[in-house]
Each structure stands twice: as structure tokens, then as C-alpha cells.
Amino acid sequence: MNDYLDQIAWNSDGLVPAIAQDAETGLILMVAWMNAEALELTVAENRAVYWSRSRGKLWRKGEESGNVQRLKELRLDCDNDVIMMQVEQVGGIACHTGRTSCFYSVLQDGEWRAVDGVVKDPKEIYR
């Protein structure tokens, strides 16, 4: 294993959470998980590659939607267990709901409210 992979404090499932932040706007787009192979591919291919826990396989972000995340910078936190990426979000949509960011719900008066609009109907994204 590469040294930089070996230094990561993988959890008991061999995963770390990875944050994608829009390099231009600073918006936090999403958080997903990576295993060592996903991180290695992210670096090798210069695009975000995650491990889909629900599907149990590698997930090249944008492989279906075209909304690829091009890697600009890769960071690690002080206890080596969270990855943070600066990315260029192709198509301007990170969320499967058709929104720019997955963090579109805000807590207001004790309720989660979707405050950010849908940019593109998911039916048009995933055909």
C-alpha cells in the first residue's frame, strides 16, 4: 500500500468520510465514504471516487449523471480520519435530488426544512 494511504486511520470497515467542497464558491457539496482503493483512484484519476456503502462497490462520482467532481486539492485532518477535497463540480449539481449541494435542509423552529431549490429534475439527470 502507498505510504499516504497507510497513514490514514481507516475505520473498522476500512472507510473514511470524505467531504467535497466547491473550490470556487466554498460550498460544502456532499460527504461520502472512501476505502483505500477509492482514495487511490481519486488521486490517480484526479476525480472523486467513492465507496458506495449501499451498493457495496466503487462509485465514480458522475458516472451516471455526468456530474463529475474534478479534484483540485486533497487534505487530511489532524487525526487522519477525515478527507477533504476541493473540487470543480461539473454541471453544478452534486446531489441526486438535482440540487447543488446535499446539505439543502436547515433546522428552523425545530424542523428540517428544504431551503435550497432543485436546479435540475433528477429524471433529466438519471435517464
Next chain:
Amino acid sequence: MNDYLDQIAWNSDGLVPAIAQDAETGLILMVAWMNAEALELTVAENRAVYWSRSRGKLWRKGEESGNVQRLKELRLDCDNDVIMMQVEQVGGIACHTGRTSCFYSVLQDGEWRAVDGVVKDPKEIYR
């Protein structure tokens, strides 16, 4: 349990990761974990309260250092398993190493390199 807590997809340990982002600069400061009590206290006290997995107890960010994170906004992602907070970072330091952000290491030429400097010696922060 409050409805907004009940809607969260807590992991098998009853935790969710929570991102703290500087509301003014957009810098991602840190990621730590919350249980239901920590999140409820975060909302009630309007400041970041985490669950320390290493110490096994609630951790009011800044309780020792004074570097409190005042809550400006609280968001949830589309699959309800990651919290994102906009905060005012009192003292300008989130990391126990004395740096603004915990994400101070960048992958360069296959190595993690600490590229952001220490703002304040940790010995001066934790007396």
C-alpha cells in the same frame, strides 16, 4: 425524543459526523461526532457540542481552550446522516494543534504535508 432528532440516521453507535464551517470565510474547520444529546445541546446552547469518542463523554467545544464555536446555522444532508454547521469560531482556532483548521495537511507528490502554520502554541491554549 424531539422530531428533528428522530429524523437523523444515527449510525450503529448512535452517532453522526458533524462538519463545522466558518460562516464568514467558508473554511472547513473540523469534523467531529455528535450523539442525540450533543445535537440537542448544540441547538439549546447555540454552540457546538460534540461527543468525544476517545473520552466517551460530551465535549463542549472550547470548554478548555475558550475557542467556542457559536452556531449560526445547522444543516442536514439528503440521506440524513451528516450534520453541517455554520459557526463563528471564537479565537480563530479550531484545531488542538493551534491551527485555524484541522485540515492543514495537503497531499503533494504522494505525501501529506502540513501547509498551514500554527497560529498559537497549544501550550498557551491548554494550560
